[in-house]
Amino acid sequence: xxxxxxxxxxxxxxxxxxxxxxxxxxxxxxxxxxxxxxxxxxxxxxxxxxxxxxxxxxxxxxxxxxxxxxxxxxxxx
Numbered sequence: 001x002x003x004x005x006x007x008x009x010x011x012x013x014x015x016x017x018x019x020x021x022x023x024x025x026x027x028x029x030x031x032x033x034x035x036x037x038x039x040x041x042x043x044x045x046x047x048x049x050x051x052x053x054x055x056x057x058x059x060x061x062x063x064x065x066x067x068x069x070x071x072x073x074x075x076x077x
Contacts, residue, residue, distance in 0.1 A: 027035065 024032070024035070
């Protein structure tokens, strides 16, 4: 992408951010609370997903470590 395209993309991003800010500032308190709830819900789902991935990786690591120890034991005995 050339510099002109990058500049246009940056301008569009800036305009979208400004619009989102304006839209938020003009929301009622109830709408803001609802939006905050949605953001918190999505954040919680992302956090849970990351924890699931971490558990899965840890479980796989422990499984592979156990197999390696068993194979090493079989080789030496």
